[in-house]
Each structure stands twice: as structure tokens, then as C-alpha cells.
Amino acid sequence: MKYLFDLFKAHAATVLQITICVGVFVVFAYWAFIINFFPAGITLSxxxxxxxxxxxxxxxxxxxxLMAVAAVHGLFHWRASQTKFxxxxxxxxxxxxxxxGAAAWSSQNVMVLVAPLLGALILLMIPWYWRPLPRGTPSGQVRRRERDKALITLTAIILPLIFVPEITSKLISNSMQRLGFRQMDVSVSLDAANQKIIKGVVDEFDIKLHSCGSNKNPEQIVHHVNVLWHGLGERTLIEMPFHADASGSPYQVELNRSGVNIVRRPGSQASIPLCFSLGNDLLFDTYASTLTLEGITALTTLLENVKVYEKHSERLITAVSVTGHSDRVPVSSANDSNQKLSRRRAESVAxxxxxxxxxxxxxxxxAxxxxxxxxxxxxxxxxxxxxCxxxxxxxxxxxxxxxK
Structure with missing residues (x-):
């Protein structure tokens, strides 16, 4: 036990340095190659x-x-001269x-199987076939031998990372997700400043948010977003996966981290509202309740977006409510009211x-x-x-x- 403790003390600093270097590589690769985003404000602490x-x-x-090592060793261990079946x-x-093989089949990438098996085979060939040097071998030759073994071992270990970059990307993303910096398909609560940023994106690109909130903060909660980075630094990066541009790339928005809070929904079975607000000026002429051509087009586009959402999110629509609203200016027609006008317009949309x-x-x-x-x-x-x-x-x- 004392030997192990002394060994740990002797190499702890080196192990920590290597661990930090690997961590820097992982985090930098995630920022630079996966989400293309750097959260300013990361401190040394x-x-x-x-x-x-x-x-x-x-x-x-x-x-x-290790699964690949177990597969190669289990299937071919008997090929080593010093090992029986x-x-x-x-x-x-x-x-x-x-x-x-099942993982390779599900990912449609044979390299998921081949790359780690090749690396494991190279790694295991060292103890299987690399015989110990005889006594009296010059120390220079021993050092070269150990250096070669270390180089081959390192090559065997990092080989799958090089040949299967898709898996490397998934491992890095999963690591960020397990640590809480990446959250997929969640809801977020936004402060007033971030709501303004989101509203600017909505107005600029003519997209609708899956969001419901109070009357004073209609976009306070945004549902079904991917939080690609949150927790450290000054900025948070969110992605709206069901709103893509012409190339199919989802819209991404940088927000102030201090005003973003992740809302944890109670399981995938929870009922989640998707809220869309369409201006009456778009749907109807003044004091009219018959849909305009622009209004019909807007509703058709809305339902197309909902179909895309259903397909990608694997969720079912359980109910739809249509609520009409009016401004505070009284309707001037006799035997009419803002309440009646808002109902007629809601019924027309329904x-x-x-x-x-x-x-x-x-x-x-x-309403x-x-x-x-x-x-x-x-x-x-x-x-x-x-x-106004x-x-x-x-x-x-x-x-x-x-x-579903």
C-alpha cells in the first residue's frame, strides 16, 4: 500500500498536467469545431x-x-505463443x-467497429509478440525499445480518435452534456434583455418561437431549444432546432448568461405548449372577421411548421386553442363589441x-x-x-x- 501511495505522489503532478492538457483539448475542440463559439469571460479559477x-x-x-480490447483479446488471445485457448x-x-458491431450498424459507419479494433490489435501485439530483451542488453538499446513501445502504445490509443472524427465529436459533446454545459431539448427562461435579443431574431428572420409566458412577457419561456453552452463565461449559446434556414442549419443565438435559466421539464411525457401569436393586421382587414389572402398564407405556413415539428420532435398534438384579442379602442358599430369581434376572428382562424x-x-x-x-x-x-x-x-x- 505504501508503495502505491509513494508511486501516486511521484507521478501525481504529471498525471494532473496530462489530464488538464486533455481537458483543454476537449473543451477547445468543442468550442472551435463543434459549436463554433467562444464564451468570453472564462477565468483561471x-x-x-x-x-x-x-x-x-x-x-x-x-x-x-476497452470494449475493442476485450473483443480482440477474447477472440485472438490464443494466437499468442504464451497463452492457451x-x-x-x-x-x-x-x-x-x-x-x-451494433453501434456501427446504428451509426451507419463501419469505422466505429474497425478503428478501435485496429487500435486494440496494435496495443495487444506488444505483450503478445514483443519478447523481452535478454540480460546484458546495452542501456541505450533498452531506452530505444521503451521509447518505441511508448510511441506504438500512444499511436494505438489515439488511432480511433483520428479515423472516426464523428465518434470523437459525439464523445466530446456527450462529455459536455454530462457536465451540464450542454442541454438538449429543454426550455429556458429569459430576462428582459435576452427577450429583446430573441425578438430581434424573430422579427429579422420571420420565424416563430415555441414559447408561452405571461401577458406582459409573452416570450419569457422558450421551449424545445438546445443549449449548446451555458454555465461558465459571459455568454450562452442556444439553438432552435425546429427553425432552420434554407440550407437546413438551425438558427443559433448568443445570449447574456446571467439572464438565462434552464427550466427542467418533468419528463418527456409532460404536456408542452407551443404558442404562436399572429397579428390581426396580418389576418384581417380593419373591423373584419374574414381572413385575408395573407392571413390564409400565414396559417398554412404555420401548420407546415407544426408538421415539421411533429416529425422531428416525435411528439403528438393533444389540443389546440385559438384565442382572439382586440385593442382597447371600442368598436363603433352598433350591437357589436371588442369581445364579439375577437370571438368572430378566433372562430374564423379555427x-x-x-x-x-x-x-x-x-x-x-x-379575450x-x-x-x-x-x-x-x-x-x-x-x-x-x-x-402602438x-x-x-x-x-x-x-x-x-x-x-408519442
């Missing part, structure tokens, strides 16, 4: 991240590589080789959605002017007030989903 990153990456890689080892070799998707279970609500999101002063001119109140003239569509 946070360098412990590199140790944990190295340990987590080493754990995943070791499991994969062992049925138990042979069965272990078949089992581990089968698991690697009828069109039903025609496009007969399977949807729809409910219609009318009138009771839930405004604007804060317009009455001192504004009539034209300015009408423009535009965000209150809206139809909100809430789609409830659950896992």
Missing part, C-alpha cells in the same frame, strides 16, 4: 472545468476502447464485438385550421381587450396610438403536445 472535461471524455472513450474469454470477445387539419381538436376563446400586451399612452395622437396598439390586435394559437 474556472480551469477545473478542464479536469472534469478530461475525466468525462476519458470515461466515455475508455468504455468504447480460454472459452470464457472467447465468449466475452464475441459479446463485445457484437456490441461494437375554421380554417380545421379545414387544413381535420384531426385537430380545437377550442375557441375570446376582447382584457389582456393587452402594449403600454401605450393616451396622450398619443390617433395615428400613433393605433400603431397593433400588438394587442392579435390571435393566439396554443398547441399542446406530448411525447
Amino acid at each position: 474556472e480551469s477545473l472545468l478542464f479536469v472534469f472535461a478530461a475525466l468525462m471524455f476519458g470515461l466515455f472513450y475508455s468504455l468504447w476502447y 480460454d472459452g470464457g474469454l472467447f465468449i466475452i470477445g464475441i459479446a463485445t464485438a457484437g456490441m461494437l 375554421e380554417h385550421l380545421k379545414a387544413l387539419r381535420p384531426d385537430l381538436h380545437l377550442s375557441v376563446k375570446a 376582447g381587450s382584457q389582456t393587452p400586451v402594449s403600454s401605450c399612452s393616451n396622450s398619443l395622437s390617433k395615428g400613433e396610438l393605433n400603431e 396598439l397593433a400588438i394587442d390586435r392579435r390571435v393566439e394559437i396554443v398547441i399542446q403536445t406530448k411525447a
